Amino acid sequence: MxxxxxxxxxxxxxxxxxxxxxxxxxxxxxxxxxxxxxxxxxxxxxxxxxxxxxxxxxxxxxxxxxxxxxxxxxxxxxxxxxxxxxxxxxxxxxxxxxxxxxxxxxxxxxxxxxxxxxxxxxxxxxxxRYDEEYRQLKSLLEGGRLGRPLMLHCVHRNVSSPPHFTSDMLVTSSVSHEIDAARWLLGQELTAVTVLRPRPSAGAPEGLLDPQLVLFETERGALVDVEIFVNCGFAYEVRCEAVCETGSARIGDARTMVVTAAGGARREVPQDYLVRFSDxxxxxxxxxxxxxxxxxxxxxxAWDGYAASAVADAGVRALETGSRTPVDLAPRPALYTTP
Amino acid sequence: MxxxxxxxxxxxxxxxxxxxxxxxxxxxxxxxxxxxxxxxxxxxxxxxxxxxxxxxxxxxxxxxxxxxxxxxxxxxxxxxxxxxxxxxxxxxxxxxxxxxxxxxxxxxxxxxxxxxxxxxxxxxxxxxRYDEEYRQLKSLLEGGRLGRPLMLHCVHRNVSSPPHFTSDMLVTSSVSHEIDAARWLLGQELTAVTVLRPRPSAGAPEGLLDPQLVLFETERGALVDVEIFVNCGFAYEVRCEAVCETGSARIGDARTMVVTAAGGARREVPQDYLVRFSDxxxxxxxxxxxxxxxxxxxxxxAWDGYAASAVADAGVRALETGSRTPVDLAPRPALYTTP
Amino acid sequence: MxxxxxxxxxxxxxxxxxxxxxxxxxxxxxxxxxxxxxxxxxxxxxxxxxxxxxxxxxxxxxxxxxxxxxxxxxxxxxxxxxxxxxxxxxxxxxxxxxxxxxxxxxxxxxxxxxxxxxxxxxxxxxxxRYDEEYRQLKSLLEGGRLGRPLMLHCVHRNVSSPPHFTSDMLVTSSVSHEIDAARWLLGQELTAVTVLRPRPSAGAPEGLLDPQLVLFETERGALVDVEIFVNCGFAYEVRCEAVCETGSARIGDARTMVVTAAGGARREVPQDYLVRFSDxxxxxxxxxxxxxxxxxxxxxxAWDGYAASAVADAGVRALETGSRTPVDLAPRPALYTTP
Amino acid sequence: MxxxxxxxxxxxxxxxxxxxxxxxxxxxxxxxxxxxxxxxxxxxxxxxxxxxxxxxxxxxxxxxxxxxxxxxxxxxxxxxxxxxxxxxxxxxxxxxxxxxxxxxxxxxxxxxxxxxxxxxxxxxxxxxRYDEEYRQLKSLLEGGRLGRPLMLHCVHRNVSSPPHFTSDMLVTSSVSHEIDAARWLLGQELTAVTVLRPRPSAGAPEGLLDPQLVLFETERGALVDVEIFVNCGFAYEVRCEAVCETGSARIGDARTMVVTAAGGARREVPQDYLVRFSDxxxxxxxxxxxxxxxxxxxxxxAWDGYAASAVADAGVRALETGSRTPVDLAPRPALYTTP
Structure with missing residues (x-):
């Protein structure tokens, strides 16, 4: 056996x-x-x-x-x-x-x-949470060397969205990664969501509100802004900058070969999340x-899974109403630790 | 003579x-x-x-x-x-x-x-407008190679603010540079302002709302977000990323000498605007x-000067009320061109 | 079973x-x-x-x-x-x-x-040969987009050498990686070696010729220079730049998190080859x-193993004599392909 | 008046x-x-x-x-x-x-x-000597924070050479900048030159030995290697890395806008020395x-001018003979300080 x-x-x-x-x-x-x-x-x-x-x-x-x-x-x-x-x-x-x-x-x-x-x-x-750069960032923030985190600036871009992707899904499917990452990096629950809608890109399918700028507030007063752009056409990019009281830290500029030719120094950028996050x-x-x-x-x-659903649900309402929308969370059972 | x-x-x-x-x-x-x-x-x-x-x-x-x-x-x-x-x-x-x-x-x-x-x-x-990198960005956007600009992500950090700096002045004095730069880069007037206030940094003087996240909407539907942080303590940093329909362009990562020593590769970051923008x-x-x-x-x-005042004035009201605040602009005299 | x-x-x-x-x-x-x-x-x-x-x-x-x-x-x-x-x-x-x-x-x-x-x-x-960046470089060179390779500039630095490391071992143990990488990247045998000896670093153990600059010539006229510095004290760094007829390509600048604090933007540099090359x-x-x-x-x-030994052996003689030393290779059995 | x-x-x-x-x-x-x-x-x-x-x-x-x-x-x-x-x-x-x-x-x-x-x-x-990055490097080396310089790795590339440019002129005209920069950065005279000649690029005019790898030794045992490539076709690039006992410092990666589009992140590289060194x-x-x-x-x-001529003259002989060639300097008059 x-x-x-x-x-x-x-x-x-x-x-x-x-x-x-x-x-x-x-x-x-x-x-x-x-x-x-x-x-x-x-x-x-x-x-x-x-x-x-x-x-x-x-x-x-x-x-x-x-x-x-x-x-x-x-x-x-x-x-x-x-x-x-x-x-x-x-x-x-x-x-x-x-x-x-x-x-x-x-x-x-x-x-x-x-x-x-x-x-x-x-x-x-x-x-x-298993990506090497995210773990470095988590470890840095927990160590406290840069003081308290004040803001996270996040960028999440896909080359194109799958068929039948809806405007809600930018929040519920794509941004759900940032929802969890923000909770985990900051060790705080998200308490309110606002969604801003710039005029959609010409590259987005008819009717899809793409890109969006999603703003989260946390229980201890930090701000998280997320550019979500799922039909950017040029790259799969996931970046995050944590702005703290005594320094800032950035991840997401992929390490790779730099080719200098024809007047420019160029590094390849991944086109797919299975490439960027395969490790x-x-x-x-x-x-x-x-x-x-x-x-x-x-x-x-499972609490992390539930919290992500609850925040995304508030995000969908925020997208519809154009207003700041509080997140409604049930009490946390004792089995689960803080995010 | x-x-x-x-x-x-x-x-x-x-x-x-x-x-x-x-x-x-x-x-x-x-x-x-x-x-x-x-x-x-x-x-x-x-x-x-x-x-x-x-x-x-x-x-x-x-x-x-x-x-x-x-x-x-x-x-x-x-x-x-x-x-x-x-x-x-x-x-x-x-x-x-x-x-x-x-x-x-x-x-x-x-x-x-x-x-x-x-x-x-x-x-x-x-x-x-006379900085080499801003001019490159302006030229790129005007050339249209990346399609229409959808968003600008801006960061503006000072090591510390002068004495008697007020929360209003983060908008009227510091962000006024981004107000003009956004108008100039996009060739559009700004039409509304929202100001978000994360919990202030421990490094900010008592009572100063620092940092802030200032959001501008433009007449043709672009979004501009500005992190303004005037007591960050660690760097004078001015960065701008223009996210367009077919690509993005970033300026503001000063590239100077890189020193690798004691486990890290480090480049100097300017501490003062007279250094960063002396040219x-x-x-x-x-x-x-x-x-x-x-x-x-x-x-x-002078129209650019007036528009910056009008937008900053709306920003001060947005900071006070916490609400989205429209910008009120007089008609533009024929003497002046678009931003 | x-x-x-x-x-x-x-x-x-x-x-x-x-x-x-x-x-x-x-x-x-x-x-x-x-x-x-x-x-x-x-x-x-x-x-x-x-x-x-x-x-x-x-x-x-x-x-x-x-x-x-x-x-x-x-x-x-x-x-x-x-x-x-x-x-x-x-x-x-x-x-x-x-x-x-x-x-x-x-x-x-x-x-x-x-x-x-x-x-x-x-x-x-x-x-x-299994490192992602080396594979990108190999693939780029084989594709021919940059024309024929003319030179490789290599840097190989260790924080410190093990006890009993000898001056020969900089060539036979450390540079053996570059010997194989150069043969593989260029698809050519190395035909001659010269070793230059700058005055040793104060950080090197007494009597150890560290650093060295090792120069290889290839059968079709390319040049390979390798800085080998095994007691640099500050980083484990392996870099390679291939200079070709219409462009150059660089690998080895590990891009991890960048932390901006106290006047500098710093990225961590690995201290150990098991970190850099664990994947x-x-x-x-x-x-x-x-x-x-x-x-x-x-x-x-096995031919690659033999060729590396033969080149390293010529390198040791070049180090001793200070002169350009040809590499003596046996005929290659039909079982083995070109490097 | x-x-x-x-x-x-x-x-x-x-x-x-x-x-x-x-x-x-x-x-x-x-x-x-x-x-x-x-x-x-x-x-x-x-x-x-x-x-x-x-x-x-x-x-x-x-x-x-x-x-x-x-x-x-x-x-x-x-x-x-x-x-x-x-x-x-x-x-x-x-x-x-x-x-x-x-x-x-x-x-x-x-x-x-x-x-x-x-x-x-x-x-x-x-x-x-008036370039901002070179001055930073000079200041760093003089400050002694990284210990004694052991090696300089230099790259000097031109898009194309003027008509009638000869193989000698790669040394006497192009590398003369590195000759002076090395003397100035290290504060030492150059004592010997070796010139290696890889097979010329297909982009070089018929008969021109381009690129070359020029190696200088200094009076206190440092090594300087210079890639000179005057018909590289793709960029005007001047880079310098000083490798010291406790760290290394690099200059020459020009600061500029980064454009991410079509799968790559690209920064412009200057094509001309009047652009790169206009300041x-x-x-x-x-x-x-x-x-x-x-x-x-x-x-x-004037002593700097004379020393550059004397070193370049030895370089021309090194190129012709393929051998290490000592530099012959007259005694320095008291009027002139060390390099």
Missing amino acids: SDLLGVAVLGAGHMGADHVRRLDQVVSGARVAAVADPDAERAKAAVAGIDGVVVHTDVEAVLDAPGVEAVLIASPGEAHEEALLAAFARGLPVLCEKPMVPDPAGALRVVEAEARLGRRLAQIGFMR AYDREVQSWVDAARGGRVTGPD | SDLLGVAVLGAGHMGADHVRRLDQVVSGARVAAVADPDAERAKAAVAGIDGVVVHTDVEAVLDAPGVEAVLIASPGEAHEEALLAAFARGLPVLCEKPMVPDPAGALRVVEAEARLGRRLAQIGFMR AYDREVQSWVDAARGGRVTGPD | SDLLGVAVLGAGHMGADHVRRLDQVVSGARVAAVADPDAERAKAAVAGIDGVVVHTDVEAVLDAPGVEAVLIASPGEAHEEALLAAFARGLPVLCEKPMVPDPAGALRVVEAEARLGRRLAQIGFMR AYDREVQSWVDAARGGRVTGPD | SDLLGVAVLGAGHMGADHVRRLDQVVSGARVAAVADPDAERAKAAVAGIDGVVVHTDVEAVLDAPGVEAVLIASPGEAHEEALLAAFARGLPVLCEKPMVPDPAGALRVVEAEARLGRRLAQIGFMR AYDREVQSWVDAARGGRVTGPD
């Missing part, structure tokens, strides 16, 4: 298939034991060449398959609540892609269910596998 | 004395003909070692001194309106330090007076002298 | 122990099956907490241990020849740390032994494991 | 005309009093629009013209010795473009003539005018 952690992967789309590849070829100590997808052919394609994987269209059947010791949820957000509760019922450690649950009410039900269990099972897929994804999953094999759960927790 | 342009300098404080030195030692084609300051000793000190300069406490006396062919106004802002009108009355070309006139009503009277003359006499001291000041005054000797007036005009 | 590749690790020192950790915790698809070290306690310490590992002081015993399917050689360079030949005798794929064999005669014997086998078994541990080591070993599981051997080959 | 310094400019070619413009329009406190050029039409064209300038084909006539108080020599190098001696005979302060005198024997005669006068009259046009030229001439008006002579002296 192998001592590799047997993982059930729920969802075999773009992200699910990438995680199957990662578990099989990159991460140490894990194996893909089962895969669930409503489209059986897609599930089979994702595990082609891997031996001994149970494939099924039914989530419960996959969770109960022999050798399943942990669950990685990469299905659409709407399916997450049911999958998380099913994993909790079986006592299985879970890595759940973001958003944990898109609507705050459902997210809160997950938090309450885990709080009733009295122990953590879920890690939420905010992979930026972070690898570390995230490796870290989850290592903890699960040791009987532990670490990383972003 | 010399063919150097005879300049009367009004005000012999920090900035006035620096302009005296510049006219005497740096700029070609000009000489200091007269200096006015209410403090005669200070005026004398400013021209020590320069021959043949008329020194007086009275502005009119200085404007009428022999050899005066042009006026550089570096007195406090409250004295500018009277000085500008006096120069107009004599038909003298003027370089007037910013703010042209602090209150919008007074600024509008200057605009109307010059419009009645029917020809330009005043250049306003927005020296960033811009030199070019500004040289450009003014060259134009005046040729019987012309170029550069930022 | 597990389908993980069973690896015997020879040598349990600093590098060997790090590879044991990597095989156990980082790399996918491999397990540590056996470890050999003359110091049995050190070998045991390296595999503490890993189940089912055979530990022995004898190399042959370890190669013949059950489950051994591949060999990673991390013992001192003097032991490599015997270990490589023993692996060849058993038909085991090998990853051999550099130097493959320190003296060119021994290295040539390894080449000839593998050539007699008629198939590749050895991959040599030139891990820079490259991971990729190197993963790539070797993946190939071995698929019955293949890829990466730098 | 004007108190502007009356300057005679010898030579009205590219550089002479640029200095006429600089004296007339940029520099404070000087005026063009006379211009000499064998081509009278070219001389007239250079001073078009400037009043009261004596124009003549004869150098002596121009030096004796009314109002001439100082001389700027911008004629071809072969004419410098005679012009310098003529200025010395009249006690006129001189700014002489580099090379001071191309052949070391002639340069030494100038040194001896000035030494006989017993006071300095000549400043030599090594304008890099240095302005400061050089201003500094000379200021000193001359005060009855002083400062800046690089």
